[in-house]
Amino acid sequence: MSIFEQLANRDQVFEFLTPVASPVDVRHGPILYMEDVSVSFDGFKAINNLNLTIDDGELRCIIGPNGAGKTTMMDIITGKTRPDTGSVWFGSRHNLLRMNEPDIATLGIGRKFQKPTVFEALTVFENLELAMAADKRILPTLTAIMTAEYRDRIDEILEMIGLQALRDKPAGILSHGQKQWLEIGMLLMQKPRLLLVDEPVAGMTEQEMERTAELLTSLAGKQSVVVVEHDMGFVRSIARKVTVLHQGSVLAEGTMDQVSNDPDVIKVYLGEEA
Amino acid sequence: MATSQTWLLRPFQERSTQLFLGVLFAALVLVTFLHLFMPEDSALHVSAYTVTLLGKYLCYALLAVAVDLVWGYLGILSLGHGAFFALGGYAMGMYLMRQIGDRGVYGDPVLPDFMVFLNWQELPWYWQGFDMAWFAFIMVLLAPGLLALVFGFLAFRSRVTGVYLSIITQALTFALMLAFFRNEMGFGGNNGLTDFKDILGFDLRSDATRLGLFLATGIALAVGYVVCRAIVTSKLGRVSVACRDAEARTRFLGYRVERVQLFVFVVSAMLAGVAGALYVPQVGIINPSEFSPLFSIEIVVWVALGGRATLYGAVIGALLVNYAKTVFTGIMPDAWLFALGALFVLVTVFLPKGIAGLLQKRRQKDDDQPGAQEATA
Numbered sequence: 001m002s003i004f005e006q007l008a009n010r011d012q013v014f015e016f017l018t019p020v021a022s023p024v025d026v027r028h029g030p031i032l033y034m035e036d037v038s039v040s041f042d043g044f045k046a047i048n049n050l051n052l053t054i055d056d057g058e059l060r061c062i063i064g065p066n067g068a069g070k071t072t073m074m075d076i077i078t079g080k081t082r083p084d085t086g087s088v089w090f091g092s093r094h095n096l097l098r099m100n101e102p103d104i105a106t107l108g109i110g111r112k113f114q115k116p117t118v119f120e121a122l123t124v125f126e127n128l129e130l131a132m133a134a135d136k137r138i139l140p141t142l143t144a145i146m147t148a149e150y151r152d153r154i155d156e157i158l159e160m161i162g163l164q165a166l167r168d169k170p171a172g173i174l175s176h177g178q179k180q181w182l183e184i185g186m187l188l189m190q191k192p193r194l195l196l197v198d199e200p201v202a203g204m205t206e207q208e209m210e211r212t213a214e215l216l217t218s219l220a221g222k223q224s225v226v227v228v229e230h231d232m233g234f235v236r237s238i239a240r241k242v243t244v245l246h247q248g249s250v251l252a253e254g255t256m257d258q259v260s261n262d263p264d265v266i267k268v269y270l271g272e273e274a
Numbered sequence: 275m276a277t278s279q280t281w282l283l284r285p286f287q288e289r290s291t292q293l294f295l296g297v298l299f300a301a302l303v304l305v306t307f308l309h310l311f312m313p314e315d316s317a318l319h320v321s322a323y324t325v326t327l328l329g330k331y332l333c334y335a336l337l338a339v340a341v342d343l344v345w346g347y348l349g350i351l352s353l354g355h356g357a358f359f360a361l362g363g364y365a366m367g368m369y370l371m372r373q374i375g376d377r378g379v380y381g382d383p384v385l386p387d388f389m390v391f392l393n394w395q396e397l398p399w400y401w402q403g404f405d406m407a408w409f410a411f412i413m414v415l416l417a418p419g420l421l422a423l424v425f426g427f428l429a430f431r432s433r434v435t436g437v438y439l440s441i442i443t444q445a446l447t448f449a450l451m452l453a454f455f456r457n458e459m460g461f462g463g464n465n466g467l468t469d470f471k472d473i474l475g476f477d478l479r480s481d482a483t484r485l486g487l488f489l490a491t492g493i494a495l496a497v498g499y500v501v502c503r504a505i506v507t508s509k510l511g512r513v514s515v516a517c518r519d520a521e522a523r524t525r526f527l528g529y530r531v532e533r534v535q536l537f538v539f540v541v542s543a544m545l546a547g548v549a550g551a552l553y554v555p556q557v558g559i560i561n562p563s564e565f566s567p568l569f570s571i572e573i574v575v576w577v578a579l580g581g582r583a584t585l586y587g588a589v590i591g592a593l594l595v596n597y598a599k600t601v602f603t604g605i606m607p608d609a610w611l612f613a614l615g616a617l618f619v620l621v622t623v624f625l626p627k628g629i630a631g632l633l634q635k636r637r638q639k640d641d642d643q644p645g646a647q648e649a650t651a
Contacts, residue, residue, distance in 0.1 A: 101526075102525075102528060105526065105527075105528055106528060111526070117520050117522070117523045118520075118523075119512075119515065119516045119519050119520055119523070119524075120519060121515050121518075121519055122512055122515060122516065126512050129509065129512070130509070130512055130513060130516055130524075130527060130529075131527050136527075136528045136529050136530070137530070137533075138510065138530075138533055138534065138537045141508070141509050141510045141513055141529075141534075142281055142505065142508050142509070142510040143280070143281050143508070144281075144508065144509040144510075145280070145281075186527070190527070190528070
């Protein structure tokens, strides 16, 4: 909303008067809170009364058959899609439904899409440099100086994603799995509070999958991570808590053992696989 | 490279920039020496005609650098950079016209000849101020910069990129050409602006002034090159490359892609304007043909030939093609366009990275043998 539109609206606290950098409030536990969210596309209910709570520092896996609404859910959280009804809160202070994509990204929600996209012409180091949380306007970017502190932060992430040896190589030569890690690293450079990861192990080898599992579990505690994944073996290896989506709402929630023994889940999802 | 230097000084630490500046300044000194101190009948003497011709090439080189900045690093293929070049040229031309004063054919102290001829009674408002050099020189930057700002703002905000952007830049320069052809515009119609007498009080026909303009162009090229290099080696330069290769991803990292594009586009347009302004006093005329879409496409060919995203490649390309053009149009004028076309096809097929790509390949080989000479420019 432009400032003029806001000024014309007298019964409101103006957006530009509210503090911009108000910290995310997680004193009550949850970092993400979705209640009664519904959205339909041309009559098709993609999300139907979805209720979901993610705690601060939690690692959550979301599974569900195709068309269960996993991607739509992520679209709603990141501001790409607006739900018809319901509320989505980040911590207990920020109403995500009233924010746009860049604001939500700045607030601390990072999203990794299914297909890895890194800047192939730039080196691994430079990819992370661009992702780093910093003033991203034109002149500050033009005059930006690489300090020792920044370099340490980048090296720290490089170590975490295991790409130190490829630090100065162009990202274009990385393997598919390495690109996925680099992209996760880029998300981490943004210092997100909540990380949404869409099918991180699609197309990975066994070994790469193992490393990804290690990487994601090591993040939990520092960041909250939500992983959407099809690969049941992978989910089993990382998940503490699993949410099963079906036809736009939560079908079951619990540990992997609990949900895989749930008769409803077996019927709609695991049954098909077995 | 990630150094902790101030952005404007960073290029001076690069080997390629040092080499480029070294070669450029050596060439300037050499030409000056050969022009001034070699006897006229010596085979090594460089005539004033040649000095001006070289100055013209250097203007084209600066223009090519400007195009490479947006095309090579930002991925915006501008087929209308001739428009910014011509606008800078017109701003300079207007200053030179006002300098003629009452020495024109009709002897009017204020109005340029073509206005007297059209029976205009007074100077249009947009010609005011151009009798002052400082004002004209600011307009050399401002006119192309402003056009680029407005055009870029509209285009990039609507996320117009790729082929569509190329087409509208082409349309832009074509529209401007048609507009400047009209006598009512007040820019001399299809004759353009010509018959210049002097610049900053120096006689334009004297050899010393010509040499001065040549040297000024060389320095402008050096400054323009360093500015572009400073941008592409900064973090903003890497963001530009990011915009070029994965626009959506860049946006998701929190960068305002359209502002990055706008900034670099405006800088590039201003550099093109400077090139045009230095071009006009050396060739002695500016007319709407500089706006022609064909010219803008030719610039792109220079850059493609020299090698994209290197900047020095653009300089090499501009110099080589224009030298070839001079030679060719002297021998058989009709064949030039065929030769240019053939050259373009050959380079695209056999040297996709241009001449600079060839040099880089050789350098990589040389790197294996320590102490080998770097081969550039």
